[in-house]
Amino acid sequence: MPASLAEVLLREGLLTPADLERVRAEQALRNCSFQEALTRLGLVAPEGIGGALSRYYGVPFVRLEQVEIAPEVARSVPAELARHHGVLPVAVADSILTLAMVDPTNLAAIDEVRFLTGMTVKPVVCLEEAARAAIARLYGDTDAHDELERLMADLGVEPVSFQLTPEPSEPEQESANEAEEAPIIRLVNLILSEAIRRNASDVHIEPMEKQLRIRFRIDGVLHTVMTPPVRLKDAIVSRLKVMARLDISEKRLPQDGRIKTRHSRNGITRTIDLRVSTIPTLFGEKVVLRLLDQENLRLDMTQLGMEPESLAAFERAIARPYGMVLVTGPTGSGKTNTLYSAIARLNTGERNIVTAEDPVEFQIPGINQVQIKEHIGLTFAAALRSFLRQDPDIILVGEIRDHETAEIAIKAALTGHLVLSTLHTNDAPSAVTRLIDMGIEPFLVASAVHLICAQRLVRRICPDCCEPVRLSVPALLGAGLGTGSHNRPEEFEQRMFWMQLLEAGFTEQEAEAVTLLRGRGCVNCNQTGYRGRIGLFEVMEITPEIREMILAGASAFELRRKALEQGMLTLRRSGLQKVLAGITTLEEVLRETTL
Secondary structure (H helix, E strand, C coil), rough: CCCCCHHHHHHHCCCCCCHHHHHHHHHHHHCCCHHHHHHHCCCCCHHHHHHHHHHHHHCCCCCCCHHHCCCHHHHCCCCCHHHHHHHEEEEEECEEEEEEEECCCCCHHHHHHHHHHEEEEEEECCCCHHHHHHHHHHCCHHHHHHHHHHHHHHHHCCCCCCCCCCCCCCCCCCCHHHHCCHHHHHHHHHHHHHHHCCCEEEEEEEEECCCCEEEEECCCCEEEEEEECCCHHHHHHHHHHHHCCCCCCCCCCEEEEEEEEEEECEEEEEEEEEEEEEEEEEEEEEEEEEEEEHHHHCHHHCCCCCHHHHHHHHHHHHHCEEEEEEEEEECCCHHHHHHHHHHHCCCCCCCEEEEEEECCCCCCCCCEEEEEEEHECCHHHHHHHHHHCCCCCCCCCCCCCCCCHHHHHHHHHHHHEEEEEECCHHHHHHHHHHHHCCCCCCCHHHHHHEEEEEEEEEEECCCCCCCCCCCCCHHHHCCCCCCCCCCCCCHHHHHHHHHHHHHHHCCCCHHHHCCEEEECCCHHHCCCCCEEEEEEEEEEECCHHHHHHCCCCCCHHHHHHHHCCCCCCCCHHHHHHHHHHCCCHHHHHHHHCCC
């Protein structure tokens, strides 16, 4: 047997003498084992370390990340013994227990396991870090109990029931009280239930070098809610991957999955869908969960926030028997809610409505919804081709991403179908140039598209702590406005306040009459001053004049100018009207729109 693991690595050329010095220095600095220091520096791949350990100890190497250990096998060895000796039962067959060990020469551990189980023990070697993570995942981290209680105390939440909903083909899962008591499971349940309680739209779990940051996106803004110990990152990610039925051993590539859960609070049970996305980062895997709550879906078009003239134009467009209606805006701007509201309005027994979505965010009764699966060839374009053979009246395309999808959607709109879809553009006129850039002929765009709606979401002022506010002079000066010269400070302040309102886009009459409001911050809005969101809308009808301009190759700037002449409200103007109505703040409108 070689003298040490270092000798094996040096002899096989996996480490150089200079590398070995770095490992020794890291080991001394962190007061850790040689293997841990080697893993931290990343000088040798895990497979290389495993192979060297196998040759050093003369036993097989097992990658615990790729092994699924049955609960009954894990229970064969007590948690205290597993933690104390760094061992983990892997499998049982014919009274032979395969035991993964950090140190296979630990005869005391082998004898203790043999005595407790009454089975023959077959040792295999595993990586030290993998053993710690697997033990924490199967038995729970002893220190995690205290950390979990602290985190729950910080959040001030009560225990909740949060269970996976089985797929239709699977039997109901057992409650498994002992599993529900595992610290990591309790912590993940806490994170998800708290996100639901706060009406968060997304949960971000982000590993940093020295901390693990968990943030909720509430009303479009990210808030840090907790920073668990960074040592829990692997266990938290593994738990979420298990819930989403992802490959827990794959940490190098992004993965996407779905969790369907039942969440109970105060005797009320709700079904929540979560879309799970993982990406590898410098310090571990980042996980983002998007929460889709059917109860938060509002399908009343009058509640979206459209001004009366914009709403009337939108309703005229979707009432037509054919043509295309486009909704544009960045991710998270509420486009899906607008489209769902439109098809909910059109959803009657006389119409055949089909949708192609990626993903299908909400299930609507009476609508034929298709989940896009590009990995098997079910793309938007392929789905659209099939739709045209299904005798549809209305087609919803989740997103027009390429020339092929755009071409089929345009042809469908020109052949007697109403097509609703989305594009990623900054404003309504830019959607025309975007389609042309995709390779669609201008005469097809002019003929097929009837209306384009750009939108954004801004936060509503909390009604429970709403109060009038005036901007301070320092804030106004910081905005880059001129100082002027006035005899009295109050006149100067009034003048500066008025000038900023004009620069924001208010008319002189509006600037003189407006009373700006803000939320002071209260328990009901988590001290943010905002609660809920409302849309800003820029609705451009394709009138005969604009249609002629498209045919003539007009730019987005020229189309915008003509639409404004015909009464189109811009996103900024839509926002200012909501400021005048006391719905949102000027800061929110300035953050989301431009003049």
